[in-house]
Amino acid sequence: MRSISIWAIFVTAIISAVSANAYIGDQVADLIAKSESGNADAQRELSSLYYAGHHLDKDDAKARYWLKLAAENGDVSAQYIMYENYKRGMLFPQDVEKAIHWCRQAANQGYEVAECALGNAYSSGYGVEKDAKKAAALFKRSADKDYAQAQLMLGMAYLNGEGVSQDMAQAFKWLSIFHFLNDADEDGQKKFIAFTKEFM
Numbered sequence: 001m002r003s004i005s006i007w008a009i010f011v012t013a014i015i016s017a018v019s020a021n022a023y024i025g026d027q028v029a030d031l032i033a034k035s036e037s038g039n040a041d042a043q044r045e046l047s048s049l050y051y052a053g054h055h056l057d058k059d060d061a062k063a064r065y066w067l068k069l070a071a072e073n074g075d076v077s078a079q080y081i082m083y084e085n086y087k088r089g090m091l092f093p094q095d096v097e098k099a100i101h102w103c104r105q106a107a108n109q110g111y112e113v114a115e116c117a118l119g120n121a122y123s124s125g126y127g128v129e130k131d132a133k134k135a136a137a138l139f140k141r142s143a144d145k146d147y148a149q150a151q152l153m154l155g156m157a158y159l160n161g162e163g164v165s166q167d168m169a170q171a172f173k174w175l176s177i178f179h180f181l182n183d184a185d186e187d188g189q190k191k192f193i194a195f196t197k198e199f200m
Contacts, residue, residue, distance in 0.1 A: 028055045035066060043070035044078040051091065064091055071102060079106040081112050107138065115142035116150040123153070123162075130146035136163030143174060151178035 027051070034042035043066045044170035049056045051063035069087075070078035079102045085091040106114030119138030122131045136157045142150030155174035158167045163177060 035069075040070045040072065040073035040075035040078065043067075043073065044075050044081075047078070060091060067091070071105070074109070076106050076109045076111045076114070079103075079109070080111060080117075082119065083114065096127040110141075110145075112142040112145040112147040112150065115139075115145075116147055116153065119150065119153060130162030132157070134163070143177075148178055151175075 031042050031049070035046045047063045047066035047070065050059045050066065052058070066102065067078055067081060071082045082092070082102035083099050083106065084146045086093075086095045086102065088094070092098070100118075103114050103118050103121065105194050108117045115138045119142065120126070121128050122135035122138065124130070136154065139154040139157060140151045143154045151174050153173050155178060157163050158171035160166070164170075
């Protein structure tokens with residue numbers, strides 16, 4: 001869990017500098033050529049180079065241009081990065097409506113991180129009308145793909161009967177999966193311990 005929350009924050013930085021450093025010499029020219037020919041993966045990577053200022057002069061405008069183009073061309077990672085940036089107001093100004101738009105695009109492609117994020121939006125009412133049933137359904141889709149945060153959220157949904165019928169067996173199942181198969185943070189461990197004491 002701790003690593004997941006850190007990743008969710010730093011994904012707004014448009015991939016990592018390590019990825020950017022992988023390009024040297026002719027590889028940069030090749031990446032630009034692929035980007036200009038419409039390769040969405042290359043467009044996202046090129047955006048990361050411009051954002052980080054590795055091998056190319058740092059240029060936020062070009063980083064935004066290529067990231068948006070990659071997202072529009074269906075790159076699921078770019079779509080989720082667009083969501084994070086619009087949500088946090090980093091590379092793009094904060095815009096809840098646009099954040100949800102890109103999160104939904106990524107979730108519709110089956111990206112488990114986006115499915116969980118959209119579930120959280122429906123759970124909290126961030127940019128959408130609160131809907132516990134939609135939230136739980138999205139958590140389930142994501143949890144089935146082994147995404148830890150969704151496993152925790154689905155377990156808590158079954159525990160509290162939020163969006164699903166209260167089901168202690170299902171709650172125990174998903175919280176157990178989360179706790180034992182993932183590196184639970186302190187908060188997650190406390191929730192699991194409190195639940196198991198109540199359940200037992």
